[in-house]
Amino acid sequence: MIRLIPLEIMRLYKVLPGLYRLRLWGIAMAVFVMAVIDLIGTGILLPILLLVLNDNVVLENKYLALLYNWAGFDSTRSFVFFICMAVLVFSIVRVCLSAWLQYLKDKRLLSISSYLSMRLYRCYYSRGYLFIKQNNSHRLINQVNGVAGNLIQGYFVPFTQLACEIFVTISILIGLIAFNIYVFLLVVFTFVPITLIYYLFSRSRIKEYGKRLYQLVPLKGKLLQQTFIGFTDMEMNNTFPESAARFSGLLKEQNHIMVRNMLLGGSLQKVLEVAIVSSVVVLIVATQLFELPSLGLIVGVFAIAVYRVLPSIIKITGCVFQMKGNSFIFEVLSDIESEPAQGEPVVQNPVDFHHLIEIRDITFSYDKEKMVFCRYSLEIRKGDFVGFRGESGSGKSTLFHLLLGFLQPDSGGIFVDGVLLSSDKLVSWRSRIGYVSQQLFMIEGTLLDNIVMGDSNCLPDMERIRQVLCLASLDHFVDTLPKGVHTPVGEGGSLLSGGQRQRLGIARALYKKAEILMFDEATSSLDENTEHAINESILRLSEECPGLTLLFISHRPESLAICRRIVDISTIQ
The missing domain is CATH 1.20.1560.10 (ABC transporter type 1, transmembrane domain)
Structure with missing residues (x-):
């Protein structure tokens, strides 16, 4: 027919x-x-x-x-x-x-x-x-x-x-x-x-x-x-x-x-x-x-x-x-x-972090067969400087992605000051977190653009820019540039060194007034001297900002040595 x-x-x-x-x-x-x-x-x-x-x-x-x-x-x-x-x-x-x-x-x-x-x-x-x-x-x-x-x-x-x-x-x-x-x-x-x-x-x-x-x-x-x-x-x-x-x-x-x-x-x-x-x-x-x-x-x-x-x-x-x-x-x-019918947008509610993050009995697997976490629990207090240690594939980055809400546990939950971190609180929760990964995402713009990473129609707070550059130990480098913070970074930050890119990630997190900084193998690709300098900057941050919570993933003992507490994550078969 x-x-x-x-x-x-x-x-x-x-x-x-x-x-x-x-x-x-x-x-x-x-x-x-x-x-x-x-x-x-x-x-x-x-x-x-x-x-x-x-x-x-x-x-x-x-x-x-x-x-x-x-x-x-x-x-x-x-x-x-x-x-x-x-x-x-x-x-x-x-x-x-x-x-x-x-x-x-x-x-x-x-x-x-x-x-x-x-x-x-x-x-x-x-x-x-x-x-x-x-x-x-x-x-x-x-x-x-x-x-x-x-x-x-x-x-x-x-x-x-x-x-x-x-x-x-x-x-x-x-x-x-x-x-x-x-x-x-x-x-x-x-x-x-x-x-x-x-x-x-x-x-x-x-x-x-x-x-x-x-x-x-x-x-x-x-x-x-x-x-x-x-x-x-x-x-x-x-x-x-x-x-x-x-x-x-x-x-x-x-x-x-x-x-x-x-x-x-x-x-x-x-x-x-x-x-x-x-x-x-x-x-x-x-x-x-x-x-x-x-x-x-x-x-x-x-x-x-x-x-x-x-x-x-x-x-x-x-x-x-x-x-x-x-x-x-x-x-x-x-x-x-196949897209699910879109209902009413999830109304976002604020979430406060004053005391404690609790990971309660979470179970998670990617393929529903091999478990990454099975009834895993952990407590992180405000102001902690926690290092996560474990073999490759043990679930360190997965734990970070669960904390960020990118992945959802099969069972159990994450609580902030006793309140379950549900989908209606993710926007508020993520606004309190600065995430610095090994391969830092950078837009093709200036240093300023990559620090602000927000609405281009809003004027950046230049006084705060100077403060975060100093805290990230990036101020001396920026002062040597003819265009200062208006210097282009190139595609993917190609005009910056590895250490400069990681410091820029720290400055970005601080500019958004993050209460929690998460470093996911952020220094693993750097040479020893640069890694040591970045670690010194992070250590100085923890001392100058006592309420700042730092979570640090690294496979190098030297990097974990600056942490006040070490958590071992073992592979779960």
Whole structure:
């Protein structure tokens, strides 16, 4: 059974909210109006054809004669001139109106595309830390950036064009039936078989090519990012030739597919040219064998039909191929469809930390099989300086992520001053914590931008900036810079040393007035002297800020030596 509206369009319609559904209906109306205008624009050429072929048709055709007498024309020549000018003016108005409707249609389509991108962006982000870490970031980025565009520009836009062209083509074919059923049958039986054979040959290839081209985009992006970020390692290990060869291979595969794709698309017009010649030959032969209207009139009507139908067939086939090539995109809609219904936003409540953090009997596993923690308990008092020690994989970072609320325990809970740390308190809780990891996240901006890390519309407190730079032992370095805190840090902080990046992380945490500082292997990648300097800075912080709670993960005994308390975390089998 042939569906007027594909299932993919119905899926798209269901995931859109009311406002965007109305926009889809508006787009459908715009497409219909454009189709009608286009059809009228084609049909209005018929009076000109009749007048050119026979001047007496003005008096023979009752509609033209009625217009001729009503307007009071005194000669056929002036009437022909009037008809030609009227058709010209109508064509200009038709083009302007169609352009305006096209603008409105595209504007609404792009707004739907933007909505889907934002929906995917929020969907992936809301799935949390574990989902993001377990999925390839390039794939997620490509889907947020590319899927909505492919969905709208690569599927829905062609569908609207397809609907428009089918309407116009069917209307013209009905006009051919009204003119002469035999002419219609001859045209159909020459055009349809050739076009159908071409479509059956090409459709599976088009979808396969479109899907592979889409997959090549993140593969190339990932390879390029790894090349530029890992420049030093590539140079040291001489792996660039291998990466260059892989990139060259991806480019060759892309070019190979694109050439075949363009060949399939470009060959359609050649195929249709063969169909036109076949139709003309059949029509000429038919006029000699059967009682048909004059050859001149037949060829004229056929020319008008082909003038509009041929581009329509090209567009229809192109739209079908484009939709086929992008149909795989709808697999991503399942991410939105599986998204839980959003209820009322969780109202955030403040949480106070004056005395104690309690980890009570928490049990946690990533895969529900191998336990990381089993009924684990721990108490951390305000102002403590606690070091966490354990083998790699023992759960030190996992414990931090549980404390931060990025992971949820299977059982048990985390209590702050006796209050359970639930989802309605996470925003307030995280605002009290400064988190410094081994690979500190840095935006591509200035030192100031990376310390503030907040609303760019709010003016930073420069006095506090100076205080935190001093506490993080970063003030002397900043004073040596010509631009001071307005110095760019480069991509990922590439213009800073490892120690400077870690001190910047400390300054960022202090600027937000964090009551708890968490260091997750923050010094493990530093050389001994730099690590010692950072440890001295952290120790000075604990002495100058007695209410500050410091939690420190390290596998080096030298780093843990500055802590006042050591907690051993053993791997739980």
